[in-house]
Amino acid sequence: xxxxxxxxxxxxxxxxxxxxxxxxxxxxxxxxxxxxxxxxxxxxxxxxxxxxxxxxxxxxxxxxxxxxxxxxxxxxxxxxxxxxxxxxxxxxxxxxxxxxxxxxxxxxxxxxxxxxxxxxxxxxxxxxxxxxxxxxxxxxxxxxxxxxxxxxxxxxxxxxxxxxxxxxxxxxx
Numbered sequence: 001x002x003x004x005x006x007x008x009x010x011x012x013x014x015x016x017x018x019x020x021x022x023x024x025x026x027x028x029x030x031x032x033x034x035x036x037x038x039x040x041x042x043x044x045x046x047x048x049x050x051x052x053x054x055x056x057x058x059x060x061x062x063x064x065x066x067x068x069x070x071x072x073x074x075x076x077x078x079x080x081x082x083x084x085x086x087x088x089x090x091x092x093x094x095x096x097x098x099x100x101x102x103x104x105x106x107x108x109x110x111x112x113x114x115x116x117x118x119x120x121x122x123x124x125x126x127x128x129x130x131x132x133x134x135x136x137x138x139x140x141x142x143x144x145x146x147x148x149x150x151x152x153x154x155x156x157x158x159x160x161x162x163x164x165x166x167x168x169x170x171x172x173x
Contacts, residue, residue, distance in 0.1 A: 040135075040138070041056050043134075044056065044131055044134060044135075047134060048127065048130045048131050048134055049127070052123060052127055053093075053097060054093075054127070055090075057080070057082060057086060057090050058090045058093050058094055059124075059127060060080050061076055061080055061082075061087065061090045061091065061094065062094055062099055062100065062116070062120060062123070062124045063124055063128065064076050064079050064080060065094075065100050065114050065115070065116045065120070066116045066120065066121050066124045066125075069115065069116065070113050070114070070115050071113065071114055072105070072111060072112065072113055072114070073087055073088075073091065073112060073114060076091075076114065091114060094120065098117055098119055098120070099116065099117055099119060099120030099123060099124075100114050100115065100116055100117060100120050101114070101115045101116075101117060102114055103115060135147065
């Protein structure tokens with residue numbers, strides 16, 4: 001690029017030489033909630049799930065399969081809130097580890113169902129207990145609300161958002 005074709009750099013941010021950087025704008029509660037959820041999820045993946053060879057998504061899928069005992073992939077994707085392609089990758093990883101089985105539906109041979117193996121059920125149970133223990137440690141920190149109160153508030157918020165289906169949420173209703 002030659003100097004004649006350069007764009008002017010009038011609106012490029014430059015850090016002040018002898019001043020402080022501008023303070024970031026206030027973070028809204030939803031942004032903070034998402035950031036916190038991502039941080040906790042990443043922490044649990046590093047501390048607990050890495051030992052099992054699972055990601056948060058594969059762990060979540062395994063829990064859903066174990067809870068339902070027999071479930072179809074589109075239903076898993078819907079419950080887990082993941083794309084079908086993401087679910088396909090997660091199920092392939094779980095199948096390769098011997099944690100779930102994919103079988104043809106007994107009444108409709110065009111459809112597939114997913115079942116947990118005994119090893120998968122045991123691993124899901126053990127991993128869930130380890131995650132609950134780690135979360136209990138995190139909630140035991142000073143200034144944290146009780147775990148049950150926090151979980152109830154989040155569940156209430158999720159229910160309200162799901163019930164509104166995209167409609168505006170009015171205060172007090």
